Amino acid sequence: MRSRVLTAMAIAVILVVGFSVAIGLTRPDGSVGDHAAPNVVTSRSPAASATPSAPAPSTDAPPPADRPTRDLAPTDVQGVWPGRPGKAKVSGQDIDWCPAVKVSANSSATSVFGTKRVRSGACAAVTFVMEQRYSRLSLPKATYKTGDFADAVAWIAPQTRDAFYRSRVAAYVARPSQANARQLGLVLLPPMNGRYVFYGPSLSQKGYRDRAVWINPQWSTVSVSTSLGRTAPRLVARFTASAAVPVFDTARRSDAMMTVPTGATLTMLPVGDGWKVSSFVIDDTAPTVAPLKVR
Numbered sequence: 001m002r003s004r005v006l007t008a009m010a011i012a013v014i015l016v017v018g019f020s021v022a023i024g025l026t027r028p029d030g031s032v033g034d035h036a037a038p039n040v041v042t043s044r045s046p047a048a049s050a051t052p053s054a055p056a057p058s059t060d061a062p063p064p065a066d067r068p069t070r071d072l073a074p075t076d077v078q079g080v081w082p083g084r085p086g087k088a089k090v091s092g093q094d095i096d097w098c099p100a101v102k103v104s105a106n107s108s109a110t111s112v113f114g115t116k117r118v119r120s121g122a123c124a125a126v127t128f129v130m131e132q133r134y135s136r137l138s139l140p141k142a143t144y145k146t147g148d149f150a151d152a153v154a155w156i157a158p159q160t161r162d163a164f165y166r167s168r169v170a171a172y173v174a175r176p177s178q179a180n181a182r183q184l185g186l187v188l189l190p191p192m193n194g195r196y197v198f199y200g201p202s203l204s205q206k207g208y209r210d211r212a213v214w215i216n217p218q219w220s221t222v223s224v225s226t227s228l229g230r231t232a233p234r235l236v237a238r239f240t241a242s243a244a245v246p247v248f249d250t251a252r253r254s255d256a257m258m259t260v261p262t263g264a265t266l267t268m269l270p271v272g273d274g275w276k277v278s279s280f281v282i283d284d285t286a287p288t289v290a291p292l293k294v295r
Helices: 002-017 107-113 115-133 146-154 158-174 178-184
Strands: 089-091 094-096 103-105 215-219 222-227 234-249 254-271 274-284 288-291
Touching: 103 115, 107 115, 107 222, 115 146, 115 215, 115 222, 115 234, 115 254, 115 274, 146 158, 158 178, 158 274, 215 254, 234 288
Parallel strands: 103 222
Antiparallel strands: 089 094, 215 234, 222 234, 234 254, 254 274, 254 288
């Protein structure tokens, strides 16, 4: 029975976010794209007062404080990227992914950019995926503003941004759809009204107040090569990644998580001392749902 439910869920989500969708942004040199049994967590709130009170009749007794509820995600998903790799460094609300990034670069990449620069480019590619593709903006909203995408836009190489990415943002703001979301390379989730739902009122983030939207980030070793166009050489970073968004299982009345995988090929353009995304190809595969467990 559980198998059939998860299969149905997977099919439904495939229709929501699609799979094996390749997305490319035109490079400044004019070519298109660069293809070069887990525990259920139920912690909810601080323990109740130690002072006992008269018991209410059993039919009217409130649920225990730690019983899962669809109103608010559990306290176990508080903080900065719960379940993050141990080597990732957190300072306040900021996270440095670089110490947890492993790189495998070919000789062309290291000869063109140097080992240190190759590593910084791979780190930038992982950071874009973790902080922009998987972001708080992923939760569905009733309407969007152009400013909602300012952080993602800032990551795009100037010519690509001005020629293509801004218009794609405008298209999504005017008509939010999964087709338009995939054009942005971001996870922008639609409302869920079946067995699994987001916490809190529909189309709001109230169910995630003081909670993380994404947990359990992980990614593979970043494979790095180069793309030698007619203008500046670029670094091509390929890796797989995933993260999970906490959701509520209405059938079991329990906390769950939906893990969203990503296959990413990002072409990174050196800009000053940093890197910008010149183009990307994102392969979406079907998300999976399981009981909530923070690694």
